[in-house]
Amino acid sequence: MLPINFYGKPTIGGVIGFLFLFTAFMRKKTYTKKTKGLFIKQRPEKKCFKCQGFGIIRCDLCSGKGFVFYERKYQRSDPCPKCFQKRYDMCPFCQGNGERSFLGKTGSNKYNKKIFRIFE
Structure with a gap:
């Protein structure tokens, strides 16, 4: 669980962790993915x-x-x-x-x- 304190100021680790996860999920996936042993490039x-x-x-x-x-x-x-x-x-x-x-x-x-x- 991320150490975000909702009752006071958010901690710096929680903000950085949240931003990292947000950008990782919202970004369009253009990297290679492994499918049945093959690397397929989009x-x-x-x-x-x-x-x-x-x-x-x-x-x-x-x-x-x-x-x-x-x-x-x-x-x-x-x-x-x-x-x-x-x-x-x-x-x-x-x-x-x-x-x-x-x-x-x-x-x-x-x-x-x-x-x-x-x-x-």
């Missing part, structure tokens, strides 16, 4: 158009297989040098957070520079 409301809010996309070099196949005189396969056999990459448009941004990528890149040149 997707944002304004989803990225490329990854649909997941923050990852399929590797375009290996097509999500994890290996790159070569055919010359004989067939050979190597681990994908882009995704390192993870089969996915971080989304280049939202930088992995899943939220839609105004100009695509954040920071300075060739796409933002082209858009800024149009508006100048």
Whole structure:
């Protein structure tokens, strides 16, 4: 029980405890939650158009297989040098957070520079 004294001045520990519990219950839950052994991240409301809010996309070099196949005189396969056999990459448009941004990528890149040149 919180040490809040309703008959006199509230104690400092009671006020801090009450504020902590109030913010913990009233805040929208955006953290990961564990469901049957899996960690599920809640997707944002304004989803990225490329990854649909997941923050990852399929590797375009290996097509999500994890290996790159070569055919010359004989067939050979190597681990994908882009995704390192993870089969996915971080989304280049939202930088992995899943939220839609105004100009695509954040920071300075060739796409933002082209858009800024149009508006100048």
